[in-house]
Amino acid sequence: MQIMTSSSTSPTSPTSPLAAAADNGVAAAYFNFRGAERVPESHVWKGMHEKDTAPVADGGDAVPVVDMSGGDDAAVAAVARAAEEWGGFLLVGHGVTAEALARVEAQAARLFALPADDKARGARRPGGGNTGYGVPPYLLRYPKQMWAEGYTFPPPAIRDEFRRVWPDAGDDYHRFCSAMEEYDASMRALGERLLAMFFKALGLAGDDAPGGETERKIRDTLTSTIHLNMFPRCPDPDQVVGLAAHTDSGFFTFILQSPVPGLQLLRHRPDRWVTVPGTPGALIVVVGDLFHVLTNGRFHSVFHRAVVNRERDRISMPYFLGPPANMKVTPLVTAGSPESKAVYQAVTWPEYMAIRDKLFGTNISALSMIRIAKEEDKES
Ligand SMILES: C=C1C[C@]23C[C@H]1CC[C@H]2[C@@]12CCC[C@@](C)(C(=O)O1)[C@H]2[C@@H]3C(=O)O
Ligand SMILES: O=C(O)CCC(=O)C(=O)O
Numbered sequence: 001m002q003i004m005t006s007s008s009t010s011p012t013s014p015t016s017p018l019a020a021a022a023d024n025g026v027a028a029a030y031f032n033f034r035g036a037e038r039v040p041e042s043h044v045w046k047g048m049h050e051k052d053t054a055p056v057a058d059g060g061d062a063v064p065v066v067d068m069s070g071g072d073d074a075a076v077a078a079v080a081r082a083a084e085e086w087g088g089f090l091l092v093g094h095g096v097t098a099e100a101l102a103r104v105e106a107q108a109a110r111l112f113a114l115p116a117d118d119k120a121r122g123a124r125r126p127g128g129g130n131t132g133y134g135v136p137p138y139l140l141r142y143p144k145q146m147w148a149e150g151y152t153f154p155p156p157a158i159r160d161e162f163r164r165v166w167p168d169a170g171d172d173y174h175r176f177c178s179a180m181e182e183y184d185a186s187m188r189a190l191g192e193r194l195l196a197m198f199f200k201a202l203g204l205a206g207d208d209a210p211g212g213e214t215e216r217k218i219r220d221t222l223t224s225t226i227h228l229n230m231f232p233r234c235p236d237p238d239q240v241v242g243l244a245a246h247t248d249s250g251f252f253t254f255i256l257q258s259p260v261p262g263l264q265l266l267r268h269r270p271d272r273w274v275t276v277p278g279t280p281g282a283l284i285v286v287v288g289d290l291f292h293v294l295t296n297g298r299f300h301s302v303f304h305r306a307v308v309n310r311e312r313d314r315i316s317m318p319y320f321l322g323p324p325a326n327m328k329v330t331p332l333v334t335a336g337s338p339e340s341k342a343v344y345q346a347v348t349w350p351e352y353m354a355i356r357d358k359l360f361g362t363n364i365s366a367l368s369m370i371r372i373a374k375e376e377d378k379e380s
């Protein structure tokens with residue numbers, strides 16, 4: 001079995017784009033998952049499945065489902081409850097057909113099925129932003145590797161980015177780009193609708209409502225990032241993790257997961273992982289840390305992770321929505337909110353990522369770091 005790590009590739013093949021990237025700590029070459037008969041030590045996670053407990057008996061572990069088919073207003077109460085109690089939910093009746101979603105997923109599958117050298121042309125580059133084929137920098141810091149391949153890109157860059165993978169810009173390239181553009185257009189439109197629903201749920205909607213100005217500003221400047229995940233089937237799924245537990249850092253994320261389940265949400269008291277069903281045509285919404293801050297803690301971000309499967313490859317396509325890099329995200333405090341003052345410091349997305357990065361490996365969460373202590377609260 002061949003194990004490719006940054007240390008084993010870089011000295012021997014200095015011309016490989018992956019090696020060059022790895023030298024700069026930007027991307028690591030992936031292990032060759034295809035046909036792996038056992039899990040190498042580099043990918044073994046100990047104690048990963050400790051919190052795998054039986055679902056609580058009272059039906060409380062059924063992931064909330066929000067159905068938009070009866071109109072957005074009718075679903076606002078369900079959105080509010082799910083965002084407050086779970087920080088995540090299944091979204092159905094959203095108008096994007098299961099067939100359209102399956103088409104996009106099929107294109108992602110074709111990208112990952114390309115020969116390793118083709119994908120390597122798209123490797124993350126130093127100074128290339130959060131873009132390219134490879135492990136996002138934050139995840140590179142874990143001592144163990146995850147059982148996944150990933151490709152990250154901002155939608156406006158689709159055509160340029162994938163010329164790296166398909167330099168001939170043939171039919172495969174065009175089919176892939178069109179599918180991703182279609183996914184972008186659908187998710188962006190849905191993102192704006194859901195944003196409006198979130199604001200209604202907060203009691204802040206409407207142009208002359210207290211949040212009207214903010215809502216418009218957020219809607220008009222929303223940025224998006226697509227991250228394609230491929231979790232190959234694994235000979236020993238209990239030893240590995242597809243994607244380690246994390247919260248998303250932006251506002252909120254749509255996740256298209258293939259009918260193969262694997263996404264789990266963390267629930268508390270007792271701590272346990274709840275598997276999100278692979279409902280065809282459903283999208284999963286997870287609340288991110290900056291939305292937690294914006295709503296002053298009323299909606300909360302949710303820890304989630306992806307586990308892998310012995311029989312089938314699994315694809316997920318998170319679509320991250322967030323503010324532009326220069327926007328200070330400031331808690332919205334209104335009469336209806338349980339807190340009468342902001343309990344979080346205003347932060348930009350990059351500032352928040354830097355805090356989270358610094359705290360990596362500690363038990364301190366980045367959100368708690370920017371939480372305003374009650375004493376300070378009284379003084380201000
Ligand atoms: C727009 C985003 C959102 C990012 C960073 C950037 C691109 C890649 C995203 C992820 C994907 C994997 C988990 C995560 C935690 C990671 O390390 O990279 C995500 C992160 C975040 O939500 O913070
Ligand atoms: O694979 C999934 O369902 C979730 C992916 C995810 O959480 C992420 O990429 O941030």
Ligand SMILES: [Fe+2]
Pocket residue numbers: 246247248304318
């Ligand atoms: Fe995530």
